[in-house]
Amino acid sequence: MSHEPAERWDGRAPGVxxxxxAYLAAAxxxxxxxxxxxxxDALADLGEAERRTxxxxxxxxxxxVRAGPIGRGDWP
Structure with missing residues (x-):
């Protein structure tokens, strides 16, 4: 199993x-x-992702269902 590094340096998202x-300070x-x-928070995010999926x-x-399969009627 692969894990993300504790800190990211690419600017995409904060690290672990x-x-x-932040959570410790807020608590x-x-x-x-x-x-x-x-x-x-993680469970809420997971639930939201599952709902969107x-x-x-x-x-x-x-x-x-509305459009039907592509190419319908092309078969002899």
Whole structure:
């Protein structure tokens, strides 16, 4: 299993240490509370991603049903 480095230097997103420090500071130094908040946020983000995936899949499915397969009627 591959893991992201603790800090990223490419500017795409904050690294693990930056995020952990922010959660710890927001929790007033309570590591347990910071961990629970980070997990709750991660689960909420995962749920939102799954919801969007289901919505996209429904839209794709509806579009296929409405349009029919590409090339329909081309077969002899």
């Amino acid at each position: 240490e930056t995020i952990a420090t 007033g130094g309570d590591a347990g509370l910071a961990l629970r908040r980070a997990i709750a 289901r919505q996209r899949d429904r839209l794709i499915s509806r579009g296929y």
